[in-house]
Amino acid sequence: MSVLLLADHDNGVLSPATARLVAASSALGVVDILVVAENPASIAAEAAKIAGVQKVITVTATPIAETITNSLENLAQRYRNVVASASSVGKDVIPRLAAKLDIQPVTDVVEILSPNRFTRPIYAGNALETVEDPQATHLLTFRASAFRPAASGNTAPVESLDISVTSAAKFLAAHRTDSDTPDLATAQIVIGGGVSVGSAEGFQLIEKLGKTLGAAVGATRAAVDAGYAPNDWQIGQTGKIIAPDLYIAIGISGALQHLAGIQGAKKIFAINSDPEAPLVKIADVALIGDLFEIVPQLVTELERLGLKR
């Protein structure tokens, strides 16, 4: 009984980040997964398939900071580590739990050096901090993008925990972005658009390229602020952190805060009219020119080449 891992889920579907969190957490011990949801059964069934999971525990409740924190608190004393993804849920919940348990958490971990030594980025990823955590219980969030996913094929048992958890805060409404593109944080290919894309219509070009490559689509803060792309597409220090095998940055100059979100990308390709843009400078492959001319040609060219995906 060593790791309690909080599962991320949305709309009744387990987040693909979970398999990566299981793989990372396995370095710390045997992993149990907690699912807090209004209808946890199908999410728990998916979680039970991840290799390395010992069991899945479910709590039936509306997932909101207080209900999730109370569920974790109820179970925490049985474990040496309580882990969540560095997602909007994990970031909301783990510090709250930490204060309740009087434990200093270590969050946004990108590398596990030993069961009590971790590396985390600071200053938007412009520095890396290595910390030793001598506390008896570790409260951790891991960046899913920094770890490879565990295999599937497991059939771990599912147990329901019959506790009543309440929340003073009430959930009112979800405003979901309608999109069938893959999850940004775990996508293998990501296409990013900057403010030079110029409009929401311009972003349809980016999405078209995304479809051709089976890629997730992201945006800079400036593009989101301008209303060209929804907020959950934002990549960077305050948005999502990505670590795809290939990132194609289109019309993105490369502010420090954006670069913070893409440091984990294996290869960075750039399309930009400015050869001096910081993002062009760090790109593995760059093409200088007008994105509105290049992107449609690129889609045609890629379709002609017929990719394996």
Next chain:
Amino acid sequence: MKILVAVKRVVDHNVRIRVRPDGTGVETTGVRMSMNPFCKHAVEAAVQLAEKGDVSEIVIVSIGPKQSNDVILTALAMGARRGILIETDAALETLTIAKLLAKVVSEEQPDLILLGKQAVDDDSNHVGQMLAALTNRPQATFASQIVVKGAELEVTREVDYGRETISVPLPAVVTADLRLNTPRNAALPMVMKARSKPLAVRPATEFGVDLAPRLRTEKISPPTERVPGKTVGSVSDFAAAVASEVNEMEAL
């Protein structure tokens, strides 16, 4: 409604930081410092609520060295009424910060506590949530909209799937995201006026909170540099490079 806003002095977000070669940290001497951007959105939110009515007082609190007075003055110039500096030269952990703030909360009894969602130096994103737990209040983190509805707030939060709206009864803790508002730049008369507003300085040691760190920082290191690549001359060369990357990818 009484509002307490916690603000932090950090290395200015436009400064390209330098990691000290001996691995002890990030160089901060001689570097431009300013209020953490997220904290500025929190102050602006408080001032906007006051402009709409029903706010009795906005109190600013900061924890840090003497120079943190500067960021309190910035907040006072934006429209807050008085400030509290909890002075310490030590780099405190987030849980310690939250415990000190909880002491201030028990003295001041604010209805609403506003903070930035994270500080751009340690990027922790902890303190608001910790303070909510320590003061047994509900929390609404990553706020992009705050609407007062009687004794409740309706807060729209930026989350991974988009946005969500929750209601929180007061007293509550709210942390600000960047799209909450556009912080004002205080006009010169306001800056002058801020200097005459009350600002209490109190040593961190007088609050009865254990300030010792729990974690041990082994080292601070720079990230690995990316090696510069090449520029290709045509769309078909670029497409061929994309195709070769994609075809090499290991299937997940």
